[in-house]
Amino acid sequence: MTIIDTHCHLDNIQYQDDLDEVIQEALRSGVKAFLIPGADPKDLPRAVSICEKYPEVFFAVGVHPYDCDNFDIEILKKYVEHPKCIAVGECGLDYFRLPENEEEKKQNIQLQKDIFIAQINFAKEVKKPLIVHIREASNDSKIILIDNNAKEVGGVLHCFNASEHLLELSEHNFYFGIGGVVTFKNAKKLIDIVPKIPLEKLIIETDGPYLTPHPYRGSRNEPKYTNEIAQKISEILSKDKIEVEELTTKNAKKLFKEFNTII
Ligand SMILES: [Zn+2]
Ligand SMILES: [Zn+2]
Numbered sequence: 001m002t003i004i005d006t007h008c009h010l011d012n013i014q015y016q017d018d019l020d021e022v023i024q025e026a027l028r029s030g031v032k033a034f035l036i037p038g039a040d041p042k043d044l045p046r047a048v049s050i051c052e053k054y055p056e057v058f059f060a061v062g063v064h065p066y067d068c069d070n071f072d073i074e075i076l077k078k079y080v081e082h083p084k085c086i087a088v089g090e091c092g093l094d095y096f097r098l099p100e101n102e103e104e105k106k107q108n109i110q111l112q113k114d115i116f117i118a119q120i121n122f123a124k125e126v127k128k129p130l131i132v133h134i135r136e137a138s139n140d141s142k143i144i145l146i147d148n149n150a151k152e153v154g155g156v157l158h159c160f161n162a163s164e165h166l167l168e169l170s171e172h173n174f175y176f177g178i179g180g181v182v183t184f185k186n187a188k189k190l191i192d193i194v195p196k197i198p199l200e201k202l203i204i205e206t207d208g209p210y211l212t213p214h215p216y217r218g219s220r221n222e223p224k225y226t227n228e229i230a231q232k233i234s235e236i237l238s239k240d241k242i243e244v245e246e247l248t249t250k251n252a253k254k255l256f257k258e259f260n261t262i263i
Contacts, residue, residue: 001030003230003245004252004259005223007090007131007158007177007205010036010057011046014209014220023054026223030245031056032263034223035256037090037131037158038062041075051084055262060087060131062119065094065112073118080126086258088123089131090158091116093144096135113144120148123155129255130155132174138163145169156255159207160197162190170201175255177205180213180221183232194236203255204229204248 005026009015015022026034036047036059047059061079063071079085093112098105123130132155134141142165144150154173157166159181170176176197182190194202206213206229208221213228227241230248234241253259 001242001245002249002263003031003204003226004033004035004249004263005031005206005208005226006035006156006203006252006256007037007179008034008208008223009039009210010034010050010208010223011043011059012209019050022222023057026226027056029224029227031223031226032249033252033259034058035060035087035131037087038076039064039090040067041070041072044075044079048079048082048084051082058084058086058256058258060089060128061085062087062089062091062131063115064090064133065092065116066097068108068111068115071115071118073122076119076122080122080128084258086128086256087131087155088119088126088128088153089155090133091119091130092133093137093141094133094135095137113140116141116144117148120145120150123153124149127153129153132157133159134161134163134166138165142166142169145174146172150174154255156203158205159211160190162193164193164196167193167196170198175201175203175251177203178229178233179205179207180211180225180229182236183213183228184217185214191236194233199247200251202233202248203252204233
């Protein structure tokens with residue numbers, strides 16, 4: 001068994017007490033590598049220390065749209081030099097939690113866009129793929145990615161939101177990260193769209209500690225649950241689970257080249 005969890009916040013406080021156990025259990029369940037996305041830059045020292053302890057764990061530098069106020073390109077420049085930093089993100093647009101006030105809303109959207117574009121340009125500068133977070137902002141995100149030639153480095157649309165509209169980005173060097181949501185009872189839209197994703201663009205992620213797959217919903221998500229995701233994708237595509245594991249691992253290694261050094 002070989003699975004890569006391409007998106008798991010192992011630096012999150014929810015893993016603080018038993019991280020070693022979480023990683024060892026995941027390794028035993030077939031997970032061979034992990035990628036910690038950047039979210040709030042203040043968590044970067046912890047991500048680095050985890051990566052320095054575990055050869056299987058890598059990290060990315062980036063600022064989540066919810067953490068835009070903490071964006072500082074100098075911090076990203078400092079951490080991107082680390083040998084285990086393999087991507088830029090997660091960055092993107094999230095219109096789910098915008099301010100009510102019209103003026104503030106406009107300002108927030110503009111800030112998110114500016115910081116997203118800055119990170120796309122940074123990724124091109126350092127030649128690393130992007131981890132893109134999109135929530136209720138498919139149209140604007142697509143326009144920004146295309147207009148700023150993100151194709152040059154490519155990346156992953158993490159926690160792919162099942163927007164038909166975004167499938168076109170597969171032609172722009174983008175992969176689609178499928179997570180626990182695909183196992184939810186109300187995931188009809190995502191289940192319908194998974195077969196439309198080009199097979200060579202499909203990758204697996206947990207987004208732990210969030211979005212725990214069925215039947216573990218309600219408890220903390222962990223990288224070992226990539227198995228539930230692979231299982232569900234195999235049912236949707238009428239393939240063996242092992243085939244899905246091999247395929248998604250191959251894809252993840254193509255996007256994030258440093259995984260080739262350990263798998
Ligand atoms: Zn995200
Ligand atoms: Zn995330």
